[in-house]
Amino acid sequence: MFRKVFAALALGLSCSSMTMATAAAGTWPERPVTLIVPWAAGGSTDTLARILSQDLGRRLHTTVVVENRPGAGGTIGSSYVARSAGDGYTFLLGVSGDQVNAEFLYPKLQYSPEKDLAPVGLIAGEALVFAARKDFPADDVQQFIDSAKKGTVSFGTSGVGSTGHLAGELLNRKISGSLQAVPYKGGAPAVTDTMAGHLDVVIVSPIAVVQQIKTGQLKGIATTSSARLPVLSSVPTFKESGIDLEVHTWYMLMAPAKTPADVIAQMNAALNEALADKEVESKIAELGAAAKGSSPVELAELLAQERKRWGGLINEAGLKGQN
Structure with missing residues (x-):
């Protein structure tokens, strides 16, 4: 009899926890979201973040606050996001430098771009x-x-x-x-x-x-x-x-690795809707870039390809990052 009572209590608690988790996910976001830019204010990355923050805030019915944390080739801000709580309130506007090249340039990097950050979606590609x-x-x-x-x-x-x-x-x-x-x-x-x-x-x-x-x-x-x-x-x-030299800087939205999958999915949907907006697309084009949305999986695949492409060259050339 006691076993049945305990089993019933455990089942009830389990169902209650699932209901609470579902409710919490369904109400995200309940407060402002912070978008970290790991580069100085005024640059193309910062400008892009401010273009998107307004549109994303409107679509998510909240405020998206842009915060600059520059230094060490974008790794200071990226490290901050990698260590942040995966609660859906901190995101990173990353670029190729901090999400692809950094792990090869900084041997003592305090985070793993691949393991500690989760892809949310591609934002834009920019040629040189x-x-x-x-x-x-x-x-x-x-x-x-x-x-x-x-x-x-x-x-x-x-x-x-x-x-x-x-x-x-x-x-x-x-x-x-x-x-x-x-x-x-x-x-x-x-x-x-x-x-x-x-x-x-x-x-x-x-x-x-x-x-x-x-x-x-x-x-x-x-x-x-x-x-x-x-x-x-x-x-x-x-x-x-006649020269095979196609190179792009990629801009992307990343999140702490422990961010819930449903939150990432909601943010990805909002991001892709924003990028499809003609006004946003035009503003990005004015920066010399091209809006390019993606799924989280597609972004992960692109990052894997880029790390494979550039890792060997960085090591071969003996390049080391500037702190």
Whole structure:
């Protein structure tokens, strides 16, 4: 008899717990959600976060607060989210640098991008632009390659192991050239030094050099996209010039690994709806990027492919991150 009573109590408690869990999941979110940007305010990542935060907040019926936690190639903010409670109130707007390259650049990384963070959905893809100083003795891809084979050509990037840095290293291996990386702590100073003639080329996101190319302060050599970029339609791709160099920086939404699957599913649905909005899509395009939604599984597959692609190159080149 006592066994039956205890069994009934246990069953009742179990059902009660399941009901409470279901209710909690069904009412998410009940308070503001924080979106961590692991890069400084004012950059393309931060701008993208602020574009999405407004739309996501409206769709989720809450406030999405953008919080910048920059430093160490995006790993400080990423580490913060990886250690956060998986309660659905902290998310990360990650990029290729902190979600793909970091584990190879920082041997003592305090978190595992693959194990401690859960993919929510892809946000956008952004190709890169190779832009040269205005008096650089090359006006197209072939002339640029010839220059890189004849002598050292310096190229500025937004940091060691950044996507721009890796694109330059990859091209250098493809053409057996003499491209010399000069990493900066951000794309803006690299662009400034290229315009001043201190660097031959800068490899950065389109938005960082669109106006400079259009006004003749820099020369657009090529982009790493599969097709010409609408914001730089006069600049050819490496692909159309016969060079297989397609490289993108990926922007994505991540969550602490222990975040409930149903919360991730709800956030993914809201994210994909936002990305399908014409106004949001247009604002992202103005940054030189292209809105690209996905499922959590599709994002996980992309991350696995990118880690396989870049991990070997980073190790081969002996690249180490800047703290």
